[in-house]
Amino acid sequence: MQIKKVKCGKIMDSRGIPTIEISVMTLNGTFTASSPSGTSVGKYESAAFSHKGIDASIFLLNSLQDEIRKISFVKFGDLEKLENMIRSYDDTTNYRKLGANVLYALEAAILKATAGGENMELWELLAEGKKPKFPFPVGNCIGGSLHSKLLFKPDFQEFLFIPRSDEFFENVFINSRAYKLAEQKLLLMDKTFSRKVTYESAWETSLESEQILKIMKEVSKELEKQFEAKVDLGIDIAASSFSNNGKYKYKDKTLGSEGQIEYIKKLIKEYGIDYVEDAFSDDDFASFTKLKDSTGCMIVGDDLTATHFDRVKQAISTNAISGLIVKPNQNGSLLQMKKIIDLAESSGIKTIISHRSGETMDTTIADMAVGWHLDYIKTGIKGREREAKLKRIIEIEKGV
Structure with a gap:
């Protein structure tokens, strides 16, 4: 699966607070994911967004579009190529430059697009041939x-x-x-x-x-x-x-x-x-x-x-x-x-x-x-x- 374009923007979460939504566009369609945020946030969690705010997170991700489009995705493990590239721009231990919410939404959208490219549902891509199990x-x-x-x-x-x-x-x-x-x-x-x-x-x-x-x-x-x-x-x-x-x-x-x-x-x-x-x-x-x-x-x-x-x-x-x-x-x-x-x-x-x-x-x-x-x-x-x-x-x- 090859990405043609990544679109990043703000939506409101269920509390009316801005969070991130990311759409990944491929030849097979548009695949969208968004990230939640917590009220009771543990002190050891990664930073939700850039220390400069959500707009700085969006700006950084948009600047990485060309790098993201160079990566091909076929399976879950291919996210390693994306994360290695991201780490060259954000080497902080808790994603203080990009934000964990942004990385998660991006990876979730990419996985949905990868599953779509393989004519699978997302759970099937993640299961890697195993039968489903219900929680x-x-x-x-x-x-x-x-x-x-x-x-x-x-x-x-x-x-x-x-x-x-x-x-x-x-x-x-x-x-x-x-x-x-x-x-x-x-x-x-x-x-x-x-x-x-x-x-x-x-x-x-x-x-x-x-x-x-x-x-x-x-x-x-x-x-x-x-x-x-x-x-x-x-x-x-x-x-x-x-x-x-x-x-x-x-x-x-x-x-x-x-x-x-x-x-x-x-x-x-x-x-x-x-x-x-x-x-x-x-x-x-x-x-x-x-x-x-x-x-x-x-x-x-x-x-x-x-x-x-x-x-x-x-x-x-x-x-x-x-x-x-x-x-x-x-x-x-x-x-x-x-x-x-x-x-x-x-x-x-x-x-x-x-x-x-x-x-x-x-x-x-x-x-x-x-x-x-x-x-x-x-x-x-x-x-x-x-x-x-x-x-x-x-x-x-x-x-x-």
């Missing part, structure tokens, strides 16, 4: 912390349902029912509840975290009885958002690392939680390890690992995680992300590809989840940008 959807139902716009809100960032039916379509339907049941219970328990939603279209509430977990447990039991399928519960604590100097500052208490470990263990046991993400600050590998060693719950790293190989390697070597969030724009390089996924899988770590709070209609991560055999895909349950990813996987499931 479990991790559905963000109720939100708090930095994702909520309310003044009074839960300390934890996300409250998650993870249905485990054999079919992806049924799991999406179960999460949709969970969303409705949670709404009904919030109307009864939260007198201030007004059906407003977070940046990720999860319900906003003024209830405290444990009140929400009680609701989630009730909903899970009702759904398991109705659908005869296990419905796991999860929380994204996003502890870095309320930690400082090793202390975790809740509205009603302040805990040290040991106190945080005991508190999370208590919640896991009391509410039957199966998935805990970012329970500690993004440098506290030791506490992640202690929690993982003392519970059968999946302990997941996001801010801890930030989709960067060295941090993932450290988390694995210290036995700190049993699950790993991967977000393409946390790194920028899809070659690096695939290397991270392969490392996680060879180490027995569950992989979760994730959306961001500021999303677009792009569905690349859905094809990645299926083609690369990721264990989970984390999205919202509602919201057009979230549902687009789920619908794409359902479309693939129906097609095969």
Whole structure:
């Protein structure tokens, strides 16, 4: 596949904040991708855009058009030629000149064009001859912390349902029912509840975290009885958002690392939680390890690992995680992300590809989840940008 032209411009993400959209034009058509951005951004993530701003990123990419057109693409590994060229213009460790969002959107658009040139769907190009595998959807139902716009809100960032039916379509339907049941219970328990939603279209509430977990447990039991399928519960604590100097500052208490470990263990046991993400600050590998060693719950790293190989390697070597969030724009390089996924899988770590709070209609991560055999895909349950990813996987499931 030979590129004829690259078009780069700005669009608004789901929060109304500018992000990047890139179109790659070939003899087979025009192939477009866009990059999301996060609200809760880990300090180890690559820079989203140039340190001079998004317009500087666009200017730099446009100046590289002639270099990009010299490269031919047939398979995923051909991105190495692109990245080597990019590195001759941006040799910073975190893409401070070009921006990780720009590199990711460019590579995603090129992969779509490459698949089109080979008369394949994107997931087929990524699968390299393997059969598709469908992930479990991790559905963000109720939100708090930095994702909520309310003044009074839960300390934890996300409250998650993870249905485990054999079919992806049924799991999406179960999460949709969970969303409705949670709404009904919030109307009864939260007198201030007004059906407003977070940046990720999860319900906003003024209830405290444990009140929400009680609701989630009730909903899970009702759904398991109705659908005869296990419905796991999860929380994204996003502890870095309320930690400082090793202390975790809740509205009603302040805990040290040991106190945080005991508190999370208590919640896991009391509410039957199966998935805990970012329970500690993004440098506290030791506490992640202690929690993982003392519970059968999946302990997941996001801010801890930030989709960067060295941090993932450290988390694995210290036995700190049993699950790993991967977000393409946390790194920028899809070659690096695939290397991270392969490392996680060879180490027995569950992989979760994730959306961001500021999303677009792009569905690349859905094809990645299926083609690369990721264990989970984390999205919202509602919201057009979230549902687009789920619908794409359902479309693939129906097609095969």
